[in-house]
Amino acid sequence: MIAEALFFSAILFTIGVVGVLTRRNALIIFMCVELMLNAVNLSFVALSKMHGAALGQVFVVFVMTVAAAEAAVGLAIVIAVYRHFGTVELQNINLLRG
Amino acid sequence: MPLDLSVPASLVTALLPDLIVMGGAMALLLWGVWRPEGASGRPVGVGAIGVCLAALAAIAGMAVQGITAGPGPIAIDNFRWATDAVILVGTILSIALADDYGRRAEPVAVESHALTLLAASGMMLLAGARDLILVFLGIEVMSVAVYVLAGINRRSARSAEAALKYFLLGAFSTAFLLYGVALVYGATGATNLTAIGSALAASPPGPGSMAVIGLALMLVGFAFKVAAAPFHMWTPDVYDGAPTPFTAFMAAAVKAAAFASFARVFMEGFGPVFVRWHSVLWWLAALTMVLGNLIALSQRNLKRMLAYSSIAHAGYLLVALVTNTTEGAAAMVFYLFAYTLATVGAFAVVMALAEGAERPQDVREWSGLFSVRPLLAIAMAVFMLALLGFPLAGGMGFFAKWYLLQAALKAPAPQTRLAVLLVITSVISAGYYLYVIMVMFMRPRPADAAPFPDTPAWTRSVIVGAAVLLLALGLYPSPIVRWARSSSLQPTTATGVPSTPEALRITAR
Numbered sequence: 001m002i003a004e005a006l007f008f009s010a011i012l013f014t015i016g017v018v019g020v021l022t023r024r025n026a027l028i029i030f031m032c033v034e035l036m037l038n039a040v041n042l043s044f045v046a047l048s049k050m051h052g053a054a055l056g057q058v059f060v061v062f063v064m065t066v067a068a069a070e071a072a073v074g075l076a077i078v079i080a081v082y083r084h085f086g087t088v089e090l091q092n093i094n095l096l097r098g
Numbered sequence: 099m100p101l102d103l104s105v106p107a108s109l110v111t112a113l114l115p116d117l118i119v120m121g122g123a124m125a126l127l128l129w130g131v132w133r134p135e136g137a138s139g140r141p142v143g144v145g146a147i148g149v150c151l152a153a154l155a156a157i158a159g160m161a162v163q164g165i166t167a168g169p170g171p172i173a174i175d176n177f178r179w180a181t182d183a184v185i186l187v188g189t190i191l192s193i194a195l196a197d198d199y200g201r202r203a204e205p206v207a208v209e210s211h212a213l214t215l216l217a218a219s220g221m222m223l224l225a226g227a228r229d230l231i232l233v234f235l236g237i238e239v240m241s242v243a244v245y246v247l248a249g250i251n252r253r254s255a256r257s258a259e260a261a262l263k264y265f266l267l268g269a270f271s272t273a274f275l276l277y278g279v280a281l282v283y284g285a286t287g288a289t290n291l292t293a294i295g296s297a298l299a300a301s302p303p304g305p306g307s308m309a310v311i312g313l314a315l316m317l318v319g320f321a322f323k324v325a326a327a328p329f330h331m332w333t334p335d336v337y338d339g340a341p342t343p344f345t346a347f348m349a350a351a352v353k354a355a356a357f358a359s360f361a362r363v364f365m366e367g368f369g370p371v372f373v374r375w376h377s378v379l380w381w382l383a384a385l386t387m388v389l390g391n392l393i394a395l396s397q398r399n400l401k402r403m404l405a406y407s408s409i410a411h412a413g414y415l416l417v418a419l420v421t422n423t424t425e426g427a428a429a430m431v432f433y434l435f436a437y438t439l440a441t442v443g444a445f446a447v448v449m450a451l452a453e454g455a456e457r458p459q460d461v462r463e464w465s466g467l468f469s470v471r472p473l474l475a476i477a478m479a480v481f482m483l484a485l486l487g488f489p490l491a492g493g494m495g496f497f498a499k500w501y502l503l504q505a506a507l508k509a510p511a512p513q514t515r516l517a518v519l520l521v522i523t524s525v526i527s528a529g530y531y532l533y534v535i536m537v538m539f540m541r542p543r544p545a546d547a548a549p550f551p552d553t554p555a556w557t558r559s560v561i562v563g564a565a566v567l568l569l570a571l572g573l574y575p576s577p578i579v580r581w582a583r584s585s586s587l588q589p590t591t592a593t594g595v596p597s598t599p600e601a602l603r604i605t606a607r
Binding site (some may be wrong): 029030033037039045047064069074081083094 | 170193231234237245246249255256258260261262263265266269270280281285287288289334335338339392407
């Protein structure tokens with residue numbers, strides 16, 4: 001059961017990484033990052049069960065809290081970008097280069 | 099007498115400087131909201147600097163009293179105090195710059211001071227974190243605040259773009275770090291660095307694949323945070339687009355905190371498996387030094403050039419980490435102090451000479467700066483020479499590189515080739531540092547050149563203060579050297595594992 005959970009979380013994490021690297025929409029990239037974080041949460045829960053200790057589950061609570069704060073700030077930044085550029089497609093957001 | 103960190107009261111004592119900064123940030127936030135609309139932001143800036151000074155005083159007090167702690171989630175050692183001091187000095191200088199920036203160019207709300215303090219509290223937590231949960235929390239408290247600071251100039255599209263890029267890549271790298279933490283937890287059953295160290299040392303055939311993959315993922319996460327090549331791509335864009343005071347803050351304080359945590363996690367937690375990460379970090383250091391310096395040569399935009407210069411310095415600092423010795427950690431703290439003064443000073447000059455926040459500045463616009471603004475030109479020359487590591491005129495910068503080289507050569511596994519590479523790349527870096535000086539001093543000022551704006555008072559104090567400190571401590575470095583040497587970060591070795599009750603309990607599982 002634990003091995004399956006770890007395997008599944010590794011797959012979820014990989015999907016997230018591939019999504020971040022291939023997609024060009026800021027919102028979708030952000031969703032992929034969230035997917036990665038939740039894959040990690042799944043790992044923590046499974047490993048916590050493997051060790052028979054609650055430490056990993058405590059960690060999950062911290063990760064969820066921080067991810068919520070990060071989402072609040074991140075979506076605000078996405079809105080700020082949309083106000084300036086009228087889009088959240090990264091190929092159109094390229095004032096900074098050199 | 100060591101503090102027992104399982105007692106809440108002693109935990110409060112252990113976290114006193116951090117709590118001062120956090121509480122100060124909350125109070126300033128409320129004050130900033132309650133102030134009448136349109137009132138001057140200066141009192142809030144003064145308050146923010148006051149909070150930092152109070153935290154510095156608390157640090158000095160605790161360091162003098164020699165308070166120590168047992169193996170708990172929070173380290174109480176001189177390494178933490180020294181790093182905290184570097185972070186707070188960088189924070190104070192950035193707050194002073196941010197205050198002038200808000201008054202002159204663009205509307206930066208007073209909340210920026212509170213956010214800077216919140217970021218600083220996360221960094222200080224990071225400097226003392228001896229538990230991977232706290233490392234994660236420290237990184238996130240720092241990063242979330244800095245994402246906002248990068249985009250705090252709401253009228254600037256460049257600032258918003260910088261914030262978006264920083265946020266996406268920062269969150270991405272945090273996910274890597276976190277997955278690494280999860281796997282290390284799976285392999286060792288612990289998040290406490292001491293316990294991880296003993297668990298890794300206790301496994302006879304060496305760490306299993308889960309621990310190694312976890313280690314690699316954490317390395318990627320940290321490499322993103324300290325902007326080491328090849329994970330440095332975000333740095334020039336973010337440093338270029340962010341408002342200059344917060345660029346200085348990112349280049350100095352964020353980097354110092356990330357390096358402190360990097361060193362503590364890898365030396366204390368992963369010291370026993372040094373052989374596993376040594377060569378990866380070696381290549382990371384070499385690549386970062388070479389790439390950072392070579393790309394910086396082709397930059398003419400000042401902020402981008404300084405961004406690549408900061409990448410190069412991350413490479414030099416990685417050399418200290420590769421040594422995995424107490425001396426390496428001490429050299430790193432000393433280097434971070436010199437680097438903080440020089441890089442914040444350089445960004446302060448960039449800010450002083452920019453008439454608006456929006457436009458990227460070209461080095462060539464500074465032609466003949468010496469003829470119109472001699473003091474600024476001289477200060478900038480000092481900062482450039484300090485970053486280059488030039489003797490005497492570069493002040494502390496020379497000693498910083500000197501101690502780094504010494505630490506690399508005297509380590510049990512001498513890093514001769516890295517030391518040679520450090521010297522060679524430093525010589526390459528003269529190509530862009532001296533170019534700035536050449537443009538300022540030797541080119542004539544074009545007749546039709548636009549006049550430079552006046553330098554606001556606090557910016558001037560930051561520039562003069564940083565330059566004078568660099569020069570003075572370059573002539574008389576012994577107090578800072580003693581202070582850095584006392585910052586003993588002990589790498590955990592496979593033989594000398596600290597046998598604490600907690601560690602024993604976990605290994606006996």
